[in-house]
Amino acid sequence: MEQILKVENLHVSFDSYAGEVHAVRGVSLHVDAGEVLAIVGESGCGKSVTAQTIMKLNPMPPARIKEGSITLCGKDIVAASEKEMQSIRGQMVSMIFQDPMTCMNPTMRVGKQLTETLRKHKHLSTAECKEEAIKLLKMVQIPNAEQRALQYPHEFSGGMRQRAMIAMALSCNPKLLIADEPTTALDVTIQAQIMQLMGKIREETGTAIILITHDLGVVANLADRVAVMYAGKIVEHGSAHDIFYRHAHPYTSALLRSLPTVDTDRNEQLVSIPGTPPDLYAPPKGCAFASRCKHCMKICREQQPPEFTIGENHTASCWRLHPDFPGSAAKSSESKEADA
Amino acid sequence: MHLVPGDPFIGAKAIPQATKDAMYAKYGLDKPLFVQFVLYVANVLHGDLGISLADKRAVVDIIGQAFPVSLDLGIRSLIFAFIVGLLLGIVAAVHRGKAGDTAAMLVALIGVSVPSFIIGALIQYFLGLKLFQATGVRVFAIMGWTGFNSKILPAFALAFGSMATISRLMRTSMLDVLSQDYIKTAKAKGLSQTQIIWKHAVRNAIMPVVTVLGPLVAAVLTGAFVVENIFAIPGLGKYFVQCVQSNDYTVISGTTLFYGAFLVFANLVVDIVYGLIDPRVKLTGGKE
Amino acid sequence: MDKEKLITLEHISKHFHVGKKQTLVAVNDITMDIYKGETLGVVGESGCGKSTLGRVVMGIYHPTKGVIKYREKPVDLKRTKDRFAYSEKAQIIFQDPYASLDPRMTVGTIISEGMEIHNMYDAKKRQERVYELLETVGLNREHANRFPHEFSGGQRQRIGIARALAIEPEFIVCDEPISALDVSIQSQIINLLKELQQKLGLTYMFIAHDLNIVKYISDRIAVMYLGNLLELANSDEIYSHTLHPYSKALLAAVPIPDPDKEAQKKIQVLSGDVPSPINPKPGCPFASRCPYADDTCRTKSPELREVRPNHFVACHKVEVETN
Amino acid sequence: ACSGSTTTSSGAASTAASSAASTAATSLYKGTSDPDMVTVDMRAEPPELNTVQTQDVASADILRMVMSGLIRLDKDDNPQPDMAEKWEVSADKKTYTFHLRKDAKWSNGEPVTAKDFIYAWEQGMDKSNGATYGFILYTNIKNGQAYFDATKTAPAKRTADEKAKVAAAEKNLGCVAKDDSTIELTFENPLPYALQLMAFSAYMPLNQKAFESIGADKYAKDAKQIVTNGAYKISEWTHDDHIILEKNDAYWNASNNQIKKVKYLMMKDANARMNAFKAGEVDCINLTGDQITQLTNEGQAVQKYVAGSNWYFQYNTKKKGLDNAKVRKALGEAINLDSFVKDVLKDDSVVADGLVPTNIKGANNKYYADGREKLDSYNVEDAKKLLDEGLKEAGLTKDSLKLTFITDDTSVAQQQAAFFQEQWKSALGLSVELKPMAFKARIAAMNQGNFDIVLAGWSPDYNDAMTFLDMWTTTNGNNNGKYSSKEYDSLIDKATKEADVAKRQDYLRQAEKLVASTDCAVYPLYFQVVPYTTTSKISGMTRSGFQEYDFSDGATITKK
């Protein structure tokens, strides 16, 4: 399959007043054409920074790519100039953000915002743009597209705005769409609309999607592959089935079981992860999850675990996967028991 | 108004009491204060602001003649302050922390720190006189309000402070806007920095600036008191100061009233402009 | 029903005046009981009036219409005295752990403020109780002298809980206490809340929009839409016998963190958007998005009826089950 | 007119005797570019151009250019024929008969007749008009007072009875139009300076038809709303900015007027004036003391004329401590006026040696000040002695003598006041509090007797010492210090009734010494001089104390 994006050992830091924030600390991932890669992890773990670095959207400074390479459709992004980036953005890769309320320019008509990308990259005329805007709005199932195109964002509801954002991102048929928490700010019924729409779009246009979220339900619905991030690193990576049913990292399993589902028994205590995520100003020497991990071992405190391959396309970074780990023979099943 | 010490009809000569009475009667000042006030209000409602006690012209005429000049001056300086202030603010915000920022903010700081009467006197001397003597070309006129070249220096002197205010405000607001998500969206679309700034950032950043336009109009009106004197411009500000100094209280009250009304009007205009820029503000306040 | 009624809401409405002559109906004619020791979950989309309802119950907003009863006695929360007495019994935990703590106060002061107001204990005892409470919510003593901004979101939320517990209330309104927190922290708070309830016999009104959590924590669930109460029943009952079309849609829309189940799920996605609560139209509030709506729905607003034992629904289309 | 707040700073006369100055043609600056127009600065807007009502210097300056009375003044302020071709004076100096020239025309085309004068004077004397300078008519003209008293109500509101009274009073008035071109004017008392007086604005004519058709409210408020008969016409008037006068070709003496247009600018700011002058935007400006130094250093010629106004300390003689003549004199003699003129004014103003300025005409074609006895002047030792004695007499000490000194609020006036204040402190050890006031407020305080000492100035209404002296009589409304001396009153009375000019001057000089030195109710400080400079464009312009600017008498534009 054609590989659209390849990120290798990416390190991104922010220089701030209080010191250097190690937001991304060695992330490697790849996206193939037409697939959905979900990146999950909690707030502040570096999901957005990773995504924005792919498009070089973070302001530099304070952001800084310390190390690593990003290859998008064969182009080296790290070395690309701002001019080159401008032609890549919107055309090859586009992005939708979490909060549809703040992501649209409040003083520009929706139709115009929708077609800005086309105007910039495809040099369409005003009339063509108008037509295109209506087409796009219809594509994302917004009724009365003709009138809606002339309205301002504040006249749209949250769900409509997010749909308009998706239309905007897709207007130039990009190879890759990065959706950074596209439904977090929305209600469940509206979220369902958006998820349905994204699924449809993937089927119809074949656009690859990087879906960033911390809602595992959304991941289960849409993702082909999943990367679990914690404190600036990908701690586990595999197909959706691998992650949901054969996860190897204690964080992944804790995450999956920490929140109740419809079937969770009310009398049963939730699996909770004690403590708080580490401070990225001074990331720990060893495994970032060590201090909160039930299975924490001496080595975890001292050294960061490398990536261990578990199955085809399934890797995880936990010392318990090391061949010399005393109980490694039955790791995947045992880890589940140990969690319980 | 009657608190003002002194008597409007006092010249240097002693006027026989009889004459004084006659004059009081002529201008209705012999009636009880309350009646005077009611009469005044009634007259004001009819657009009659009374007669100047100093030069006996109708206050309405005085305002009608002097205010257009002040307005012209004010508009010029506001436009100047607005354009230059915005540009400075944008430059500063876009080059945040770099030399451009420092330079722009330095200009702004000088603007808020140097009183207009000093700026006015200095530019009149250096840009008006010295430049003329050095080049022999009358680039700027020194005084009056006739040719275009006489309107630049006063407008600049008057604009300087407001320009500084605007540029500082614009910088803050621009920085705020530039950190908004929709700017990121625009960037993600592949727009260039210039396109982002002009198509997306500026219009949004202007809005907080527009809201201070009302107070700025007031500042420009009062700033004109000084500037019009320095540049010998026949505007209302100069007139007002004279009237204050000579206790001409029909003109004082008339002009004050007019200034008040004008400011109300200016604020209304600002609101309308705001509504034009920000589609979220519905002027009618009607249905949603 | 042998359970003791702690708080009774009778025809509570709350209107806000927005703009010129516009009325925003945030809560519309809600009648329900909250029983002692239970957790009443309130769910609904954003802006449907959950927080407003919570605040009305707390006495922060005065209802436009309706009566609040505490232990079956009406309380007039406009009267300072009633309010003061009531505030000793009812407390609130807010969604935003950043905005809900005064940035200029130390954690110790924040927690002891309520006790000071209600003149509970002497200064020394209060101090001790602050330490006690901090430990109860999983923080330690030294934290009493620190300022809120030094804490992480989860820790702050726990400070908020400690503050609410300080005056030993019977009843706590939890206004989305977890939705601003990290995923891995949320369960800490939920466990803590549950634990405290068991230990102290608290009554919760738990507001959230995450239905899984509401189901997990609540004994009964109220579904709200556009200021109206649409359905109210035991939580298992609501899941097993969902009656209102909106509740159905809501439950179906919740994604399940399980790819296989998710793949099998066939849901009918609701079309359209939530209408504005400003000057709402008559009729069933859900009519505009309801697939079953007819003319009756659009003109006549349905009443909340008990269609099954302890299961209340406001829908014209649901028949009362008789058995 | 009174010395206004606008001219407090300037003043200087090269010689005491020469009061008027003609512009010299050498200047470093070429001046404005318009070949037909000179531009001069007049600092302030003329508030009132209706001759009946006018009361201030600025208006009088313009009026002298656009209006012609019976008499005009020449370069040396001597009366010359204007509308009156010739005249006769009775032996008792009470009756004057004027014969008007017949070809004179108003700017609306009507002929100027004797009736126009009588109409104007009656307007001035009409009480209901409230003309400030009405008194200069009705107190002088025979039976004027009776007419004034009869005209209490406005003409439109007069009852039949009142109308009859007015008509009767009018009949008795001392001013009569014998025919269209002959006026017979009779005064109450001998009036040796009557011809000078005829050049004063209140004695100028008024075109009744124009006045009534425009209406009293609007008359003379704009360029188009005034009808004039003088050497120039008002062609443009932007209020508070400029006035442009244009030569009146119909004027009898038009051939003598060589300048076609004069533009008067109204610039308040001294720096702006200087800048504009140097940049060639104005041809003549008045100067401040420091500007004189600056221009002199640059080699630019500076000229000056005696303004004819005096400045003095006005004491409130009713105030405890100041009721003692010795204290009053001490306060005056403590001031080093030579230093004041040289170092503070810096404009060669004349240290006052009496109350009456040096440019006022006296008997026998000499100046009044020529040969008058010098009054006591700066003498610190004497001042200290006087103060000690005076305080003892008044039962006060230096500490208990609490004085405030009122001055105008212009920065120049405040600077001068600060000088006096410091002199009192250093020479006498007296602390005096300063109180700057706006001009009008200052006048009000003076009229109400709300002051201790005021820095006051007086500018003459007519060219005679009387204008400076009759104000200190007991009943005079301008006697703000409430000075009261039987001797003084009788001296002034005698002078008023005296037809012999030499005797009259003698009475006046005695009175002057009495009020300004012996009793020291006022202490004269200096006679103001107006320093100015011109570009090389103008020559032959007249500037004098009684004619701020005069372009009608031989002034020319130098061709470049």
Add this chain to the structure above:
Amino acid sequence: MAKKTQPAAPAEVLQYDPKGHIDTAAFERIGTDTADMEAIARPSISFWKDAFNRVRRSPTAVICTILLVILIIGAIFIPFFSTFSISQQNVAFSNKPPMSVDSLTNGVHIFGTDALGRDIWVRTWAGARVSLTVAFAVAIIDCLVGVIYGGVSGYFGGAVDNVMMRIVEIISGIPYLIIVMLLMIVMDRGLGSIIIAYSITGWTGMARLVRGQVMSLKEQEFLIAAQAMGAKPRRIIGRHLVPNILSVIIVNVTLDIPNIIFTEAFLSMLGLGIAPPNSSWGILANDGIAVFQQYPFELVVPALFICVTMLSFNLLGDQLRDAFDPKLRR
């Protein structure tokens, strides 16, 4: 969790070879460590201390503060210790450039002499006294009135607010300079009058600001929490509102002071300032303007003082605003 003392540990610093054999001892289980988990990243430090530190770290703020302190100290003491008094004249020695030696006393005129031969140095510092006194007095009055008025209006809201704000609107509808000028002609010249005249209009800005702050604080959840706990208005105002708006007030005051200094100068310019022989920067500047073509230093000195003071207050205000900005915290 690691503490600040440790530098970031890059993956290269390997003690164990992941590919090779690792000793079983390394896999010894230690479990979670509660103390470490709940560790708090930030040091314990109060809001004010934090803001103060921030200010201290900014060179601009430090320089401005030093300048202002020098000005204040100079204004208090220099007039006492100067060789010349503010009114002492040597008219024969007027308009002399800086550092001239007096012809009578042989004292040095550091800033030269003015038109009456007075020492500009001492007059400038005495002027600083007046200008700064006016500035601080007015600022304090504005503050008190504005905070109380705005606080009451914002706190009670509704009809009270409506009426009170209409009043403010009317007062601020007329440019304040007009009101100040009119009041100055009514009242006697002097420090007190200037202070009163400016105070009568000056508080409206502060009142508006405070009202706005109170209104937005009222919606804040921590205040609602306090109300829900039964806190009485007095407690809410004293313990919650005031501390939370104090920083905004301080910032506003520093930004207001330049305005007041300017007003004083403007009044002097119109001759409505304080009476001679006292000096103020406005009077000095006004006198200086009259002769600046001949003796530029007479304008430069007061202008420089005015500008530096305005600049310092403005810059300090800006810095304080940053230091107090809640958005920059967290």
